[in-house]
Amino acid sequence: MSKSLEPGFLTKVEFSALLTVIGVILLFSGAVIVTLIAPRYIDPTWTSPSSAYQVQMYEISDPHLYIGTQNSHGQDLQFVYHIVKDFSLLAFHETESIRIIAPKELERFITKHDEEKIKLTSNLLLLRKPQGSFVENAQILQKKLRQEWEGSNKDWKEAGKIPPGYDVLELYVPSGNEAFAIAPRDGTIENWVDSNYEILDDTPKQKYHLDVGVVYIHNPQEYRISEYTFGAEKGWQYDPQGKAITDLEELKSHQLGFRSRKDLIALGEHIYAIEGCWYCHTDQTRTLIQDVVLNGSESYPAPPSSANEYIYQQITFPGTRRIGPDISRVGIKRPSRDWHKGHFWSPKTASKGSIMPPFQHFFDYDPRGTGTNIAGVPNYQFEAMFQYLMTKGTRITAPTKAWWLGKDPIRTKEIIEGERKLP
Numbered sequence: 001m002s003k004s005l006e007p008g009f010l011t012k013v014e015f016s017a018l019l020t021v022i023g024v025i026l027l028f029s030g031a032v033i034v035t036l037i038a039p040r041y042i043d044p045t046w047t048s049p050s051s052a053y054q055v056q057m058y059e060i061s062d063p064h065l066y067i068g069t070q071n072s073h074g075q076d077l078q079f080v081y082h083i084v085k086d087f088s089l090l091a092f093h094e095t096e097s098i099r100i101i102a103p104k105e106l107e108r109f110i111t112k113h114d115e116e117k118i119k120l121t122s123n124l125l126l127l128r129k130p131q132g133s134f135v136e137n138a139q140i141l142q143k144k145l146r147q148e149w150e151g152s153n154k155d156w157k158e159a160g161k162i163p164p165g166y167d168v169l170e171l172y173v174p175s176g177n178e179a180f181a182i183a184p185r186d187g188t189i190e191n192w193v194d195s196n197y198e199i200l201d202d203t204p205k206q207k208y209h210l211d212v213g214v215v216y217i218h219n220p221q222e223y224r225i226s227e228y229t230f231g232a233e234k235g236w237q238y239d240p241q242g243k244a245i246t247d248l249e250e251l252k253s254h255q256l257g258f259r260s261r262k263d264l265i266a267l268g269e270h271i272y273a274i275e276g277c278w279y280c281h282t283d284q285t286r287t288l289i290q291d292v293v294l295n296g297s298e299s300y301p302a303p304p305s306s307a308n309e310y311i312y313q314q315i316t317f318p319g320t321r322r323i324g325p326d327i328s329r330v331g332i333k334r335p336s337r338d339w340h341k342g343h344f345w346s347p348k349t350a351s352k353g354s355i356m357p358p359f360q361h362f363f364d365y366d367p368r369g370t371g372t373n374i375a376g377v378p379n380y381q382f383e384a385m386f387q388y389l390m391t392k393g394t395r396i397t398a399p400t401k402a403w404w405l406g407k408d409p410i411r412t413k414e415i416i417e418g419e420r421k422l423p
Contacts, residue, residue, distance in 0.1 A: 085124040099169070102170065115196060125174075224243060265384070285326065
């Protein structure tokens with residue numbers, strides 16, 4: 001009789017299969033325990049935010065910063081803050097060239113140019129060009145400032161100096177409980193203060209107002225638009241003297257098409273996954289010397305990656321192969337939107353020797369011929385990828401305590417690429 005048909009053979013096979021199933025279950029359970037359960041009890045920092053700045057960037061700033069274009073058919077981007085009463089923190093800070101005038105009851109919210117402590121408030125206030133009786137007050141103040149400057153620079157004509165221009169703005173209370181204000185372009189690091197500041201609210205309005213530092217909006221001026229008709233063409237454009245945006249739905253409408261940075265970052269993560277970027281690029285700065293120097297510099301090495309950097313991602317891509325450069329600190333190494341435009345359009349041109357394929361589907365054809373770049377017109381896919389990449393390395397610590405403190409990120413890039421030597 002064949003051994004395969006001996007009594008007990010099927011019993012042995014069944015027992016072996018049972019052991020295999022048990023082994024698979026134990027292996028899977030162990031993986032779950034190690035990756036999902038154990039970190040919560042062994043090292044809570046794995047699942048805790050790396051800083052208050054990281055939390056506020058993802059939970060406060062990203063959902064309230066909107067990105068769109070300056071007009072119906074334009075390519076230039078417009079960044080707009082969504083300001084909510086008793087939520088957003090605002091600062092009205094004078095500088096050497098900007099002065100602020102206000103009704104007497106609002107003067108306490110102004111941080112004078114010679115004051116060190118920044119005043120913040122969650123009251124809904126905005127700045128604008130002076131109106132009504134404040135027009136004359138602004139002219140008087142400008143004349144006074146000019147005279148003071150000339151008095152301190154009596155030889156300014158002989159020395160060929162140019163008198164500074166003083167911009168005077170009016171602080172006022174807009175109607176409603178929300179407003180929209182112009183935000184700085186290309187900002188990936190928000191205004192942040194963790195010393196010499198005070199929040200003037202009677203009581204804390206939000207939990208984040210009690211953190212060791214806060215993100216805030218600096219000197220907000222209202223975002224307005226106007227509609228136009230040119231022949232058969234109808235459209236809209238940014239216009240400081242136009243009409244105010246009524247609500248968030250109008251800003252996000254099909255006509256204007258603004259999207260929050262939060263939505264774009266989430267989309268960028270999705271595109272990064274489906275395009276297979278993780279196959280060639282790691283997303284981790286290892287503890288090796290070459291990693292911390294490559295992603296920083298010899299005098300300002302980048303911190304190794306830690307688990308809490310990824311807690312706001314739906315998918316993490318630590319990766320194992322570095323066919324292309326690591327991206328975990330690309331927000332500091334490569335902060336230029338223009339560089340990324342050129343790189344996605346033609347990688348070999350932007351990075352000599354690159355084997356990365358072009359991603360020209362991140363761009364649209366410009367039938368109007370208004371573009372000045374050799375690349376196409378960046379579309380929402382490009383912007384989503386750019387916003388996602390700009391989170392890499394920029395949110396580990398607050399800007400005041402960041403590892404690149406004292407180093408211009410672009411100059412750091414020059415150090416890395418050997419274009420400039422350290423002193």
